[in-house]
Amino acid sequence: MYQHIVHVALVVRDYDEAIDFYVNKLKFDLVDDTYQPEQDKRWVVVAPPNSRGAALLLAKASKPEQEAFIGNQAGGRVFLFLNTDDFWRDYEYMKSVGINFVRAPKEQDYGWVAVFEDLYGNLWDLLQLKPDHPMANRMA
Numbered sequence: 717m718y719q720h721i722v723h724v725a726l727v728v729r730d731y732d733e734a735i736d737f738y739v740n741k742l743k744f745d746l747v748d749d750t751y752q753p754e755q756d757k758r759w760v761v762v763a764p765p766n767s768r769g770a771a772l773l774l775a776k777a778s779k780p781e782q783e784a785f786i787g788n789q790a791g792g793r794v795f796l797f798l799n800t801d802d803f804w805r806d807y808e809y810m811k812s813v814g815i816n817f818v819r820a821p822k823e824q825d826y827g828w829v830a831v832f833e834d835l836y837g838n839l840w841d842l843l844q845l846k847p848d849h850p851m852a853n854r855m856a
Contacts, residue, residue: 723761723773724796727785729836731758734774737835738762741813742798747771764798772796787836794831794839799851803828803844810842 728734731749738744739762747761757778763771777783789795800806807821807830818839819831827845834840845852 721770724770725773725775726796726838727777727782727789728774729777729783729786731760731774731776733835735760735762738772738774741815742810744772787834787838789838792839794841796838797841797843800842800844803830803842807842 726734735746735749739746742764744762744764745767747763748759749761750759751757752759757776760774761771762774763769777786803821807817810832811817815832817830817832821828821830826849827843829841829843832840832842
């Protein structure tokens with residue numbers, strides 16, 4: 717059997733400001749941006765460059781109860797994990813374009829990690845897993 721997670725929905729305030737952040741600051745690829753007139757919404761998908769894993773579905777909040785979760789989809793915990801092949805390159809670049817790191821880089825048993833906020837305040841781990849980490853082989 718072969719299965720994998722394709723998308724993770726991320727509730728956003730505005731499609732274009734979210735695309736600007738993910739594409740222009742994080743350098744993600746814009747995989748799809750299709751208007752769906754029957755629902756008056758867009759299907760917007762972004763993914764890290766050269767990624768073969770799950771992509772983010774940027775889902776614009778359409779109800780007040782959804783708006784309450786913008787920036788707090790995981791109740792203040794780290795929500796998403798961006799693995800890189802060069803931690804220090806990406807850390808320095810992200811700082812240079814104004815991405816806010818709320819926890820400084822630290823070496824852990826599994827690799828290097830630092831916590832940053834996206835444009836809405838969701839927390840992310842920027843990490844570089846050690847080659848012997850079980851997840852490193854799943855992403856190769």
